[in-house]
Amino acid sequence: GQNIDQPTEMTATEGAIVQINCTYQTSGFNGLFWYQQHAGEAPTFLSYNVLDGLEEKGRFSSFLSRSKGYSYLLLKELQMKDSASYLCAVKRDDKIIFGKGTRLHILP
Amino acid sequence: EAGVAQSPRYKIIEKRQSVAFWCNPISGHATLYWYQQILGQGPKLLIQFQNNGVVDDSQLPKDRFSAERLKGVDSTLKIQPAKLEDSAVYLCASSLTQSGANVLTFGAGSRLTVL
Numbered sequence: 390g391q392n393i394d395q396p397t398e399m400t401a402t403e404g405a406i407v408q409i410n411c412t413y414q415t416s417g418f419n420g421l422f423w424y425q426q427h428a429g430e431a432p433t434f435l436s437y438n439v440l441d442g443l444e445e446k447g448r449f450s451s452f453l454s455r456s457k458g459y460s461y462l463l464l465k466e467l468q469m470k471d472s473a474s475y476l477c478a479v480k481r482d483d484k485i486i487f488g489k490g491t492r493l494h495i496l497p
Numbered sequence: 498e499a500g501v502a503q504s505p506r507y508k509i510i511e512k513r514q515s516v517a518f519w520c521n522p523i524s525g526h527a528t529l530y531w532y533q534q535i536l537g538q539g540p541k542l543l544i545q546f547q548n549n550g551v552v553d554d555s556q557l558p559k560d561r562f563s564a565e566r567l568k569g570v571d572s573t574l575k576i577q578p579a580k581l582e583d584s585a586v587y588l589c590a591s592s593l594t595q596s597g598a599n600v601l602t603f604g605a606g607s608r609l610t611v612l
Contacts, residue, residue: 393539420598422600422601424601430605431588431603431604431605431606432540432588432601432603433603434600434601434602437598437600439598476539476540478539480599483545483552483595483596484542484545484552484553485530485542485599485601486542487532487539487540487541487542488539489537489538489539490538490539
């Protein structure tokens with residue numbers, strides 16, 4: 390998806406912490422979103438970063454480094470319901486471009 | 498508030514047939530998006546409207562796909578004639594504006610199977 394890279398799949402254990410990375414081309418960048426998508430359902434909004442730093446929202450946190458073209462989504466205290474795809478989306482020139490998504494599997 | 502409504506939820510057609518999808522965005526949302534999501538991939542932007550004007554349609558295969566948003570509210574996406582590779586989920590999303598932190602709210606999607 391237009392030079393937005395994230396791992397295809399990850400596996401983690403219930404109760405653990407997992408970090409999903411996303412790298413992107415910095416040209417025209419003006420914001421980054423993370424969305425969660427359960428199988429067969431529509432994406433739902435998790436977070437938005439436009440400035441460098443960490444945004445914390447409950448068990449989920451998102452980090453952005455604009456100069457490095459890098460973001461991560463951190464999920465703590467993993468629950469089985471967190472099994473889903475996590476989509477990194479970059480805003481460029483008022484368009485929102487999605488990466489291919491990272492499929493996260495949670496093991497009991 | 499009511500969410501983004503899409504219909505039909507499922508459609509099966511044969512190649513070379515035509516199909517149309519309908520989307521009703523959240524009331525007051527000026528920006529409307531159509532995305533195509535092929536199984537196992539992220540959503541791909543097909544077309545973006547701001548009110549009833551097209552902001553971007555650079556990835557819309559215009560020889561077979563068309564979309565309109567009359568009166569700046571509902572939108573339809575048409576495919577004619579369909580090809581096998583058009584099998585995908587067509588997601589409609591809307592946002593209040595296209596500037597700033599414009600969070601997209603997605604509809605449930607229309608799943609198309611082309612045989």
